[in-house]
Amino acid sequence: MKKQESRNISAGNFEQCTKCTICTVYCPMLEVNPFYPGPKQAGADGERYRLKEPKYYDEALRYCLNCKRCEVSCPSGVRIGDIIALARAKNSRGVPKLRDVLFANTDLVGSVATRVAPMLNRALESKPIRGAMDTLLAIDHRRILPRYAEEKFTTWFAKNALAEQSKYGRSVTYFHGCYANYNDPQLGKDLVKVLNAVGFGVRLMEGERCCGMTKIASGMLSQATADAKRNLAEIRREVGEGRRVIATSSSCAFALRDEYEHILGLDNHDVRSSISLATRFIYRQMERGNIKLAFRKDFKMRVAYHFACHIEKLGWSIYSTSLLRMIEGLELLLLPSQCCGMAGTYGLKRENYNYSQAIGESLFAHIESLGVDCVATDCETCKGQIEMSTSVKVLHPINILAEAIDVEATRKLNDLK
Amino acid sequence: MRYDTIIIGGGLAGLVSGIELARSGSRVAIISSGKSALHFCSGSFEFWSEGMAAVGSIAEHNPDHPYSKIDPKKIARYTEQTKDIFARAGMPLVGSAEANHLRLTPLGALKPAWLTMDEYVTFEAVGVSEYRSVVIVAIEGYLDFYPEFIAKGLEQMGLECHIREISLAEFNRLRQSATEMRAVNLSRTLKGSPLREFAQRVKALVEDEDLVLLPAIFGLGEERGLQIVEEIVGRKVKVAATVSASASGVRMQKRLTDAFQSLGGVFIGGDRVVGCTIDESRIVSLNTANHEEEEFVAENYILATGSFFGRGIVATPEEVYEPILGLDVVPQMARKEWYADDILDAQPFQKFGVATDSELHPMIDGRVVENLYAVGSILSGADAVKEGCGAGVVIATALMVAENILAYKHK
Structure with missing residues (x-):
C-alpha cells in the first residue's frame, strides 16, 4: 500500500x-x-x-x-x-474605543461580571441603562446582551466534578472558552455529563485564557498574541501527556487552530491536529467504536441546524449534524448556510446593528417558518443573535445530546459502573 | 467516513454525477474546494458548435476527444436526462439532441447552443425569429450589460430594436460602490416591492414591441422574479446574458447543490483533498485538509476537479500536472508548444488534461486506477473554446460515469 x-x-x-x-x-x-x-x-x-x-x-x-x-x-x-x-x-488608524476594549477582554470582563451577575443582568435589561450604554459606549440599545452566570463553570467544576474525573480510564481536556465559563456554564456541565457517561474524564487547563478571537477582531493583536502564547503552552502540556483538547465553541476552535498561525504568526503545527471540537471528538470516538450512546426512549425534538461561519470554515458541521442524526426521536432540518449577522462582538456595536440585522433577516424568517422546537448551532454568538431576533430558542448540539441520552444505559453500554 | 461514491469537485460535473447517483439511492459525498466555474454560466450549454448532426462522426476525426468514448446513440437520452435534472431543480432548459439553437452572448454575437435556460432569448436559426421588434432595457449605472451590442446582434435576426433605460432607487443604493453593481447584487435586490416597482417601470417603457429583453438579473432575491415581471408587463419577457458573475450561474450552483443534498448527498465545501492511499491499482481512502486523519472511504471515486480554473490541472513554468493524485496528464510537450502565437487560433493548452481509458479511468504511470473515474473539463482532448463543447463534455461524461457505476453495482 x-x-x-x-x-x-x-x-x-x-x-x-x-x-x-x-x-x-x-x-x-x-x-x-x-x-x-x-x-x-x-x-x-x-x-x-x-x-x-x-x-x-x-x-x-x-x-x-x-x-x-x-x-x-x-x-x-x-x-x-x-x-x-x-x-x-x-x-487601521482608529484607536480602539473603551467599548472595543471591553468587548475584546471577554475573560477579564467576564470574571468581574459573574461576581455581580444578578445585579448586572437586571441592569443590562433596564431601558435607561441600555440607553446610557448606547450614548456613552456606542453599544446599541436594541441589542440584548448575553446574561452572566452567577457561578462560573470553572467554579462549579472544581466544586462538583473535579474529584471524580480521575476515576475514568480515559481523559480529554476541555477548552471551555469565555462563553461557557461566564455566560452559559450549563454547556460545560452538559459536556461533562456526556463525556463522563461514555467513560471519559474531563480536565480543564488552569492557565486557560480567552482564545483571542474578539481581540483579533478588534485589531488588538499584541494582547491576542499574549493570550495565544499562554494557551499554546497549556495545550502543549496536555497534548504532551496524550490528551486532545476540545472546545464547544467553533470560533474558539478556529482561533486556536488557524487564526493563531495565520493572523498572529504563531507556530502551532505541533498541536493543531490535537485541537478539536466537542461534537467532532464524540463522533469520531463513536465511529471507531470506542464509545457508545444510549438514548432516552421518550425523547422527541424537531431541530434546525444553523451553520455558523467558523464551523463552515473549519469544515466540521458534518460532525455536529451526523451526531444529531444519531439521536433517536430527533428530526433534523438543515438551514441554508448563511451568516446570522452577529459575527462575535461585531453586531453589538451601534454602528453595525442595522447591517447585522439586515444580514440575518432572511435566516430569521426562515427559522420562524419551520415550526421547530429549537435551533442547534456550535457558535455562542449566533445563539445570542438568533434568540434575540426570532422566537426560537437555540441550543448547542452538546446541550441536546445531554438531554437525549439515557445516562444509566449509556454508562452500562460503556462498561461503567 | 464511508460512502458508495466520493466525488472530488463540486461544479457542474460533480453535481450532475452526484445527483444521478444519489437519485438511485447511492450514498454519495462531494468534496469541493471553493466554488466553481458555474458562476460564469451564460445560461446556455454547448455540445458541439458545428452542429448536433456531426456528433456521430466526432470520434472518427478526433480519436482523442472525450466524445470518442461516448456512444453517440446515448446523446438523445443524456439530453433528456439533463433537462430532467434541471427541471427538477427548478430551472427548466430548452433545446434538443437533434439540432443546435442560437443564443445571444453578452457582446451580441449569436452562437450555437445545445441547451439553454428557458428564460433566456433563443432563436431556432439565423433569420428565424418569432419576434418582430424588441425593447432592450438598460439599467442606469449598470456596466455589465451592453444594449448597443445586443441590438446589433438582434438586428441580424431582422428584429427592430429599441433601447430604453430605467433607474430604480434600490439600484442607486448599490451604485454607491461602483465596482459592486453586479448582476448578483441587482438580482438580490429584485424581490418584494422593488421587484414590482421595477416591473411597473419596464411596463411603462414598452410601446408596441412584442419582446422585452432584460439583463439576466433575476432569480436570487425572488425565485420567480422573471415570471412576476412578465405577469406585470403583460408581454413576452426574456433575458440576455450579462458579464459574470452570472446571477443564473449562482442560482444554478445553489439549486443543483440543494437538489443533491435533498437526495441525501453530503456536500463538503471549502476543503481540499491533500492525500490518498492507493493499493495496487485502487484508491483505498482520501484525506482532506479540514478533516486531517479522518479517512474518506468509498467503493468508487470520481474526479471532477475541472481544468486550469478549477485547479484540476495546474501549470507551472516547467510542467502541467494533476495535483491531487498525480495522474498522467497528456499531451506532454515543450512549453513553447503550449501556445499558438495568434490568440484567436486554437490553443494547444486547451486540450491538456488527464489521460483515460475507454471507461474514463485515469492512469498513474500508465497504469489504470480501477475505481477512479475522471469527468468534465479535466479530461484531455477537448478544446471547449474552439469546438464549443465545454458543457457537453462535462454533462455527457458525468452521466456516462454515473450510469456505469450504477450498472456495475446492479450486476
Missing part, C-alpha cells in the same frame, strides 16, 4: 487571485452594505496597492465580519479574510 501526499497545497497568497469575483457573491456584508468594498477589492486587489503604499488602506475594511465565507468560496485558495484582517491590524 502506498501513502502519497498530494501536490495540492495552495500558497494561499493574494497573487493566486484570478479576479473571478466568486467571493463577492458569498460576502454577507456586501449584500447589505454598499460602502463595503467587498472581499475582492478589500482583499487581493487592495493588497497590491497597500504593499506599494500603505496610504491606499481603506478604513471601510472595518466592515469586514471576519466570517471567512469568502475563503470557503474561493476556487483559488486565496486566504482573503486573513489578508483583510491583517491589513486592518496593520493599517
